[in-house]
Amino acid sequence: MLGALIIVFREVIEAGLIVGIVLAVTRDxxxxxxxxxGGVAAGVLGACLLAVFAGELSNALEGVGQEAFNASVLIVAACMLAWHNIWMASHGRAMASDLRGVGLEVAEGAKDLTALAIVVAVAVLREGSEVVLFLYGVAASGKETVVSMLAGGAGGLALGAALSALMFHGLVKIPAKTLFGVTTGLITFLAAGMAAQSVVYLQQAGLVNVWARTVWNTAWLLPDDSIFGRVLHVLFGYVDQPSGMQLAVYLVALSGIFLATRAAAPKTPQARTV
Incomplete structure (x- = not known):
């Protein structure tokens, strides 16, 4: 539930900021x-169609290389989460500037209102498509039921929409840097956990056999199927009996995403001392 909530919340916030920028610039x-x-509706419809096709593909492969398919979904989802963090760190400001430019051109009459619908539809479709892929990754991790995912997704949607509306109307002021900094950190741990979980499926399919020995066993202290264990698993990728390969993939993914995101972030100019 928490994984779905965090992912949907982050994507809704991003889509909400895009819609907010467009609405603010074209206020009059x-x-x-x-x-x-109309753009929002078109984007949501496109994401729903993607979810239907992804579901059909999953059903078609059920029982035939299901472990390999689940591992592939987790790997792709982890890569997409990592790329999402890196791309937003390097292009977030430019994207906001471009959106303001389109809004101003529409407001000045240089562009038709259809441009607004297209910009919003593409933005919502992009965020919605990422939600679909990421939620399939959460489902493939095997720690979330359909009901909990739906509840988490609904909660993330409601919280994201409410916060976006409050920020647009100026009722709540949260620095974007702080908001995205916290969610970026959480998504980094989610991506590392998904990458490590993919190793389990590859080992079950007999495709990965190196470093298969269990590194530690903390099931007696904190089993990963307990309530707190599930929370730690979703948020930080905790496993009570990780193999050596799981631990290695987790650490490499975690450090790699963190360093790449930090390197992609624009450097703030330092003030000169006289």
């Missing part, structure tokens, strides 16, 4: 709300 443009709403 008549009927701009209809076009923005």
């Amino acid at each position: 443009v008549p009927r701009r709300g209809y076009y923005v709403a």
Whole structure:
């Protein structure tokens, strides 16, 4: 539930900021709300279609290389989460600037209102597609039921939409750097946990056999199927009996994503001392 909530919350916040920028810049443009709403609806519809096709693919492969398929989903989801952090760190400001530019052109009459709908639809479709892939990764990890994922996704959607609305109307002021810094850290741990979980499926399929010995056993202290163990598993990838390969993949993924995200972030100019 927590994994789904964090992922959906982050993506809704990003989509909400995009919609907020467009609405703010085109505040005085008549009927701009209809076009923005249409763009949101088109993006959501596209993400839903992607979810249907992904579900059909999963059902078609059920029982035939299911472990390999689950591992592939987890690996792709972990890579996408990592790339998402890195891309947002390096392109977040430029994207916001581009969106403001499109909004100003529409407000000045240089572009048709259809441009707003297209920009919003593409943004929502991108975020929605990432949600679909990431939730399939959470499902493939085997620690979340469908009900808990739906509850977490609904909670993330509600919280993200509410916070986006409050921030747009100026009722709540949270620095974007702080908000995305916290969620970026959580997503980094989620991605590392997914990468490590993919090793379990590859070992079950007999595709990975090196470093298969259990490194430690803390099931007596904190089993990963307990309530607190599940929370730690979702948030930080905790496993009570990890293999050597699981631990190695987790540490490499965690450090690699952290360093790459930090390197991609634009450097703030230092003030000169006279």
